[in-house]
Amino acid sequence: MRDDTSGKSPTLEQLGEFAVIDRLVRGRRLPGAVVVGPGDDAAVVSAGDGRTLVSTDMLVQDRHFRLDWSTPHEVGRKAIAANAADIAAMGGRATAFVVGFGAPAGTPVDQVGALVDGMWEEAGQIGAGIVGGDVVRCPQWVVSVAVLGDLDGRAPVLRSGAKAGSVVAVAGELGRSAAGFALWRSAMAGFDDLRRRHLVPQPPYGQGVAAAAAGAEAMIDISDGLIADLRHIADASGVGIDLSTAALAADYTALTEAAAAVDADAWTWVLGGGEDHALAACFAGPVPVGWRVIGKTVEGPARVVVDGHPWRGYAGWQSFDRPGD
Amino acid sequence: MRDDTSGKSPTLEQLGEFAVIDRLVRGRRLPGAVVVGPGDDAAVVSAGDGRTLVSTDMLVQDRHFRLDWSTPHEVGRKAIAANAADIAAMGGRATAFVVGFGAPAGTPVDQVGALVDGMWEEAGQIGAGIVGGDVVRCPQWVVSVAVLGDLDGRAPVLRSGAKAGSVVAVAGELGRSAAGFALWRSAMAGFDDLRRRHLVPQPPYGQGVAAAAAGAEAMIDISDGLIADLRHIADASGVGIDLSTAALAADYTALTEAAAAVDADAWTWVLGGGEDHALAACFAGPVPVGWRVIGKTVEGPARVVVDGHPWRGYAGWQSFDRPGD
Numbered sequence: 001m002r003d004d005t006s007g008k009s010p011t012l013e014q015l016g017e018f019a020v021i022d023r024l025v026r027g028r029r030l031p032g033a034v035v036v037g038p039g040d041d042a043a044v045v046s047a048g049d050g051r052t053l054v055s056t057d058m059l060v061q062d063r064h065f066r067l068d069w070s071t072p073h074e075v076g077r078k079a080i081a082a083n084a085a086d087i088a089a090m091g092g093r094a095t096a097f098v099v100g101f102g103a104p105a106g107t108p109v110d111q112v113g114a115l116v117d118g119m120w121e122e123a124g125q126i127g128a129g130i131v132g133g134d135v136v137r138c139p140q141w142v143v144s145v146a147v148l149g150d151l152d153g154r155a156p157v158l159r160s161g162a163k164a165g166s167v168v169a170v171a172g173e174l175g176r177s178a179a180g181f182a183l184w185r186s187a188m189a190g191f192d193d194l195r196r197r198h199l200v201p202q203p204p205y206g207q208g209v210a211a212a213a214a215g216a217e218a219m220i221d222i223s224d225g226l227i228a229d230l231r232h233i234a235d236a237s238g239v240g241i242d243l244s245t246a247a248l249a250a251d252y253t254a255l256t257e258a259a260a261a262v263d264a265d266a267w268t269w270v271l272g273g274g275e276d277h278a279l280a281a282c283f284a285g286p287v288p289v290g291w292r293v294i295g296k297t298v299e300g301p302a303r304v305v306v307d308g309h310p311w312r313g314y315a316g317w318q319s320f321d322r323p324g325d
Numbered sequence: 326m327r328d329d330t331s332g333k334s335p336t337l338e339q340l341g342e343f344a345v346i347d348r349l350v351r352g353r354r355l356p357g358a359v360v361v362g363p364g365d366d367a368a369v370v371s372a373g374d375g376r377t378l379v380s381t382d383m384l385v386q387d388r389h390f391r392l393d394w395s396t397p398h399e400v401g402r403k404a405i406a407a408n409a410a411d412i413a414a415m416g417g418r419a420t421a422f423v424v425g426f427g428a429p430a431g432t433p434v435d436q437v438g439a440l441v442d443g444m445w446e447e448a449g450q451i452g453a454g455i456v457g458g459d460v461v462r463c464p465q466w467v468v469s470v471a472v473l474g475d476l477d478g479r480a481p482v483l484r485s486g487a488k489a490g491s492v493v494a495v496a497g498e499l500g501r502s503a504a505g506f507a508l509w510r511s512a513m514a515g516f517d518d519l520r521r522r523h524l525v526p527q528p529p530y531g532q533g534v535a536a537a538a539a540g541a542e543a544m545i546d547i548s549d550g551l552i553a554d555l556r557h558i559a560d561a562s563g564v565g566i567d568l569s570t571a572a573l574a575a576d577y578t579a580l581t582e583a584a585a586a587v588d589a590d591a592w593t594w595v596l597g598g599g600e601d602h603a604l605a606a607c608f609a610g611p612v613p614v615g616w617r618v619i620g621k622t623v624e625g626p627a628r629v630v631v632d633g634h635p636w637r638g639y640a641g642w643q644s645f646d647r648p649g650d
Contacts, residue, residue, distance in 0.1 A: 042380035047372035055367035058425030100383030146471030319342035
């Protein structure tokens with residue numbers, strides 16, 4: 001582990017569940033939406049407009065993160081970011097998170113503290129907090145987060161609302177996480193920014209609400225890959241989506257140096273790379289500031305094409321795939 | 326596994342994440358509180374009074390359940406019950422669950438279907454549904470559930486509200502899960518009802534709302550053991566709690582035959598056994614139907630005594646204990 005503190009910290013087993021939880025909870029500043037915070041059987045979170053958004057993502061050690069690549073702090077940030085991006089993709093604002101954490105009994109408590117610090121740092125960027133959790137014994141680290149969010153009176157932006165004749169746009173950057181992953185796996189040094197983007201994604205949090213306010217017809221978070229995720233919009237909406245490589249040239253160009261260094265195709269990263277947690281949405285009218293048009297919707301069949309043609313490369317992640325193996 | 330279907334079912338890896346999720350979601354009848362169900366980036370659940378209860382519990386294979394004891398259906402019921410009981414203990418009504426599920430790539434999809442069927446069966450008992458989830462690859466089964474609940478305009482019943490001079494009461498039965506656990510671990514046959522109670526708890530769901538309506542001062546779900554959980558009320562409220570073995574005689578008597586069979590002390594099960602998910606609460610006035618008085622609150626110090634004396638036996642579960650090892 002990059003910031004190993006195991007020599008100085010008691011383990012989970014030595015400190016015990018209740019003392020660990022007390023240490024994780026104490027002194028945190030809870031946001032205003034939290035009516036009752038951690039420490040009871042459940043938390044109470046305000047849901048201003050009488051509805052709550054809810055989603056969940058589970059990260060498993062050596063599947064979704066490696067403790068020889070990521071610090072615990074970075075794992076915490078990634079777990080929160082992946083969940084918060086799902087709320088943004090509905091046009092919502094994340095308000096609160098609950099966390100299930102499994103780890104071996106010998107895990108140093110300081111590592112768990114760093115994980116939770118990372119969660120609070122990421123949650124703090126969007127005015128949210130951690131309101132509850134469960135700490136259990138498990139052979140490897142498992143971080144399971146559920147997120148609540150508020151629509152503030154707006155309609156949720158679903159995957160199913162896209163109509164033919166609209167533009168497809170993205171907020172946030174594409175292919176960075178996949179590039180970073182390839183770099184971590186290679187013998188190549190350098191490209192520290194891309195490496196870091198694999199460990200800690202940078203979702204464009206506020207752009208989900210901005211897209212909803214601008215009348216986005218459909219929206220999704222790019223967690224599995226641009227083509228794979230847009231296919232969900234195509235399927236749910238019954239439209240075709242035609243992406244333009246010319247419009248994606250900036251993403252491609254930003255990655256060509258790294259791609260050359262590891263002998264990869266930057267288009268595979270841009271079109272198939274997951275975990276950037278950028279947002280993609282369809283708009284009938286002008287796109288808001290911070291969004292860039294990358295294609296258009298067309299009459300069905302429901303599929304995603306690139307410059308009018310099927311894409312032959314790696315299209316995206318599924319949980320039981322073995323990419324790169 | 327007791328109802329092994331591995332010969333007939335495709336595995337998670339063969340079917341793939343999206344097809345698995347489609348199979349789990351299709352045809353389920355969602356409750357009225359669900360505005361947007363599974364299949365988008367997040368679900369939307371109504372929160373009638375502008376607040377949402379939220380809690381989470383994680384179950385790990387061979388720590389919280391064994392697949393040679395439990396069917397996947399029973400694991401699903403247990404995971405939902407443990408979470409729903411936390412909502413009941415706040416005086417709330419569970420409305421929706423999200424589920425993170427980790428399992429090996431070779432897991433038969435039919436087993437996952439049975440797990441989710443069990444979740445729906447248990448959730449259906451309380452009018453709730455499963456509104457989202459995540460299915461990932463993991464070396465062993467991990468089931469992480471988060472639950473949302475509604476207070477229907479009532480104040481939450483916290484652990485911190487107990488005052489000296491009240492009665493302590495429980496709804497639901499005590500010690501059954503611990504007895505069942507001891508029986509599973511023994512060579513002893515029989516006592517099938519107790520064995521089953523270890524695999525599938527029977528929380529007294531409606532009694533949480535009933536207790537809140539009757540003015541309960543404080544309430545908790547008995548997940549770690551009666552004394553261990555009442556200690557949380559004692560600590561949070563700054564009161565002492567004095568339990569009466571005479572008042573607990575019915576729980577003790579129900580378990581003496583099984584205790585004799587495995588050479589155990591039934592009081593250890595009644596006072597220290599977890600996972601029954603009974604409810605314990607403090608009332609200044611009369612207790613509602615379905616509740617029985619088992620003790621009283623007294624002026625501090627914050628502690629739990631039995632017939633006026635400290636209890637010397639096993640007091641309850643912590644996540645990094647090794648009971649029985």
